[in-house]
Amino acid sequence: MFRRNFDGYLIHGQLDRAGATGSYLQVFWTGGLESVNTLAQLDPNIPKRLPALESEGQLLKRLPVYAAALKNLGARPPLFLALSLIGVSGYSIEIPLPPAFSFAPQHEGQIEVDSLILPEVVTETFESDFDEVLKPALDGVWNAAGWRGSIFYEGSRWVGLGKKFPH
Numbered sequence: 001m002f003r004r005n006f007d008g009y010l011i012h013g014q015l016d017r018a019g020a021t022g023s024y025l026q027v028f029w030t031g032g033l034e035s036v037n038t039l040a041q042l043d044p045n046i047p048k049r050l051p052a053l054e055s056e057g058q059l060l061k062r063l064p065v066y067a068a069a070l071k072n073l074g075a076r077p078p079l080f081l082a083l084s085l086i087g088v089s090g091y092s093i094e095i096p097l098p099p100a101f102s103f104a105p106q107h108e109g110q111i112e113v114d115s116l117i118l119p120e121v122v123t124e125t126f127e128s129d130f131d132e133v134l135k136p137a138l139d140g141v142w143n144a145a146g147w148r149g150s151i152f153y154e155g156s157r158w159v160g161l162g163k164k165f166p167h
Helices: 052-072 130-144
Strands: 002-005 008-012 023-028 033-037 079-081 084-086 115-117 121-123
Touching: 033 052, 052 079, 052 130, 079 130, 115 130, 121 130
Parallel strands: none
Antiparallel strands: 002 008, 008 023, 023 033, 079 121, 084 115
């Protein structure tokens, strides 16, 4: 769904009965973009886990689309990218199988802060290598949960499950 609002244009998914949506994209009159996606924690008895593979993959898939849209709207570089996770205290990183077999349980930790506001990164072009540009921010999410960095990178390239994991 799409509508004009005070700040610019709002694009969002289907609204639930309470009038809320789990994700939206706000395109500001200034050329800024705000993309929001929520994690639904329905059962308090289920461990809180961030789906890193899915989240990182979707973010890196959408960034070139957002950059192209800004370019088409006449915006000019540089682009400032900021990643924030709100309400994540107590969450750990979800490691999909089979990579989970490659890591000892002592790696897993929980994020200790409620709002994880990562340092912004800057890119000078619309055609940037967003894998490389966003790596420090994505590593920061993993650092907050006790990891060295995102396990889905080989060097500065995000490869997802295409990575060669140790046995």
